[in-house]
Amino acid sequence: MRAWWPPVRRVLTLAFFILVAYLLVVQARSVDWAEVLASLRRHSAPGLLGAVALGVASYLLYCCFDLLGRFSTGHTVPTRQVMVVNFISYAFNLNLGSVVGAVAFRYRMYSLLGLDAQTVTGVVVMSMLTNWLGYVLLAGLAFWFVPLALPPEWQLDLPGLRALGALLCMAIVAYLLLCARAHRRVWRVRGHEIMLPSLRLALLQLAMSSVNWLLIAALLFLLMQQKVGFSTVLNVMLVAAIAGVVAHIPASLGVLEGVFVVLLSAQLPKSEVLAALLAYRTIYYLVPLALAIPAYLLLEARSRRRERMA
Template sequence: MRVQVQAQAPAAGGWPLVKRIGAWLFFAAVLALVVRQARTIDWNEVLDALRAIPRPALLAAAVLAACSHLLYSTFDLLGRRMTGHRLGTRIVMRVTFISYAFNLNLGALVGGVAFRYRLYSRLGLDSLTITRVLGFSMLTNWLGYLVLAGTVFCFFPMVLPPDWKMDGQGLRILGALLLAGGAAYLSLCAIARQHTWRLRGHELDTPSLRMALLQLAMSMLNWSLIGGMIWLLLQRQIPYHEVLAVALVAAVAGVITHVPGGLGVLEAVFLALLGHRAPQGTLLGALLAYRAIYYLLPLILAALTYVATELRARQLRRRLPNASS
């Protein structure tokens, strides 16, 4: 997807302020939930639960983590197809892996955005091409989220805590809205003739329906792998679709609060939504193992790969100083 921004006057009204206040209120609510939960946790029980996770479950979770990171590393290849730049497959996947690992641990601005711009510019891509690649990867990620979350909420709603006022019907409505958003994007790709749209000073390029379906399949599989990891680390004590649903809710909560890595947010959401289904120690033990396997180990590997990629970029720029698309 290409996004071209044209100069325009700042939007009038107080809507940006309302959104900012809403985000801070949400952050405050999550922070209060984290503090309240932390005071009631028996950390010895958490450590015991962590040690009790069978090695086969840890190994299986590590395999799913590797598959997820490998799959996400191919997202920017779709952006390469859309933009037509000529960087090699291994180089693109390396940049995407590094960005994703730092994104998980340090937040989207540092990982997903800053590292991509740094590495791709060192490899010879111009800012517009980098923006298009980044935008298309983000679109791929959240398209799969919309459809998968919509499907789970609409057709396999989780069992909410007894003291919650919201019931399964509310989740089904939310799921239907998410599915409608995904369907709208696919319909747009299907009916578009020139695949170029202009909206409020922005120029948007949509892919073909075939490319959009590939985006959808890759992203849905990636989110499913993430849910599968936590499900295995919980030793399958809770149905997979419920674990997946909570993981999807936690992902959005982390984005809204802007907490790097969703630290504390992920745990608070799982405790709030599944605390009536499993002991706190079991939930937190599984989530600590998940963070170690999916966040920290890839971060170490990404840091080492980043150094190697910087050196590789320097060599490539010497040989192809004008390489760009």
């Protein structure tokens, strides 16, 4: 096995790079770049700068999610490197899907930094759990107290949406009670040990994730030039986020736009909705991806240099 593993690892690494390159080409070809530029021109400079500031704030906050994983697993990768890994994986996650971005890239980059698979699993689970805890809390509160009227063909009326919101809020309460009172702190899932966080850490997860989702909603609210209420934008974004996950389409191409157009058609012209979403994709998806690609290649190059020196 020791003799065969090095060439097998090289082949797997090459296959991984080929897959990523293919997905990036597909993503780039799906974007109407002329329309992106036209959309950006329709927005004022202060509005775009504000949206960029919100996007930067969201990324900085999200890049701290893996620090919670470092705390729970006890690994010693420096803070700056953890945040870089988190940034790269998040940018690829948004554009290429969670399997490639959130999982594959994290395992690859953390392995380059010397972490074993068990530790990386703990970090990935903590980060993904943190992200979706905030979603569940905000979706529960939004659907319960300020539900959005959905199209009849969606087969979910206001009472049903309120009931779903109440159920999501109950799930958050159950999670917090489990973190506060459970005697069993380590759980084994498919051979991996998962550490149940303390109540203080669980509350920090909820706070960080909720603020991050609110920052994204504020970014969209600003790009729609405040012509739609913030609670409405938040509601639509939460519906679009889960629709994108269910659809399993990289970057939720078409899903995000479809949900926003359908749910905001009575309040905003379709052209303005699409213009705002194109600006959003440029600021929050494409620009970070353009920064993440060279950052990842630099990380790989440094790893290769250390291997040659060793």
